[in-house]
Amino acid sequence: MTVCEYRPGLEGVPATQSSISYVDGQAGILEYRGIRIEDLAQHSTFLETAYLLIWGGLPSKVELEAFEHEIRYHRRLKYRIRDMMKCFPESGHPMDALQACAAALGLFYSRRALDNPVYIQKAVVRLLAKIPTMVAAFQLMRKGNDPVQPRDDLGYAANFLYMLNEREPDPLAARIFDICLTLHAEHTINASTFSAMVTASTLTDPYAVVASAVGTLAGPLHGGANEEVIDMLQQIGSVENVRPFVDRCIAEKSKIMGFGHRVYKVKDPRATILQGLAEQLFEKFGQDEYYEIALEMEQAVSEKLGHKGIYPNVDFYSGLVYRKLGIPTDLFTPVFAIARVAGWLAHWKEQLGENRIFRPTQIYTGPRQQGYVGIEDRPQIWDKQFAAPSV
């Protein structure tokens, strides 16, 4: 075995072989199973795309109808899960609620028959079907309301918006939300997908796989950035404040949310599509107060940091779309998770096909051959910066 150099963040280190998605970060190309994201956004639906990702090909009409039917049938939550959610603090972040609920599914559907295709199919259906219901239910419950039951006559995206906003969405809003889900469904082995794969490689249940990925997606350097973008635009407040803000971030070496990507060194193709979707929504439902600020941000950051390949990523314009759809800011990342479940499950299934447990190595940098020091002779480690331990 060749000894490889250490690459922080595993940058550029292949950790698997995969036929699910392809990214060319220099040319700004993203393909799912070889199909360009622009084509899927225009012609496909989220559930058809999820089928493509998970089962490796576009479904026939009959297969798609069967898949959609199964998902409609499994949208409801067990009342015990709803009761569990009632105990969550209202101030808790919806991503934490989602992680707990995804993991709890393992209590109800615990049989781990990973070599049984029917078990795999049912787990895929349950997770795709129930995650949106969980997100919408937590939103209503934290306001003190009962969750809205899913409606079987509505499609996947329309039903989520209905459960969330308690009214049937405009067809354009539902279609645009469905495209957003397609755009967020998969993106090679990013942090949360890698987390899903590591968990999957232990042959644990798929609910633990998704729960682990949800926890990883929540961080502000990953899926959590979409929420931070809106906070940032709000904080900037006006077009005139954009350039001083950007200059200050550069001087202080702080990250500008919604910009930069480990792989893309040009504008993320999903950001381009999302910007177009935002404009369609603004045309029909009115402009967003932050859009002008966002446009100026893109211009200023591209001028100042374009030489480093820093351009808008998927999280930059998604928040503006979600705001227009009536989605609260702290649900942006759970909405990302609703979509990315498709990609996580595709990688789970692929991982099971040729599994070897992930167990990388490390370069040890600590001391060796240390003697055990008696308690009286030890140097102090907790210093004044910590408060005295509570009793």
Ligand code: ACO
């Ligand atoms: N704002 C300002 N400078 C940036 C940004 C940014 N958003 N992103 C990268 N840079 C600069 C870094 O300061 C660094 O400059 P230097 O070489 O002069 O020190 C250089 O670009 C490389 O940055 P790294 O942090 O090493 O890049 P990495 O590939 O590790 O990070 C990441 C990628 C985490 C996405 C980063 O760009 C970032 O933190 N962006 C902001 C958060 C964000 O939007 N995350 C969402 C990403 S998309 C997703 O996960 C769904």
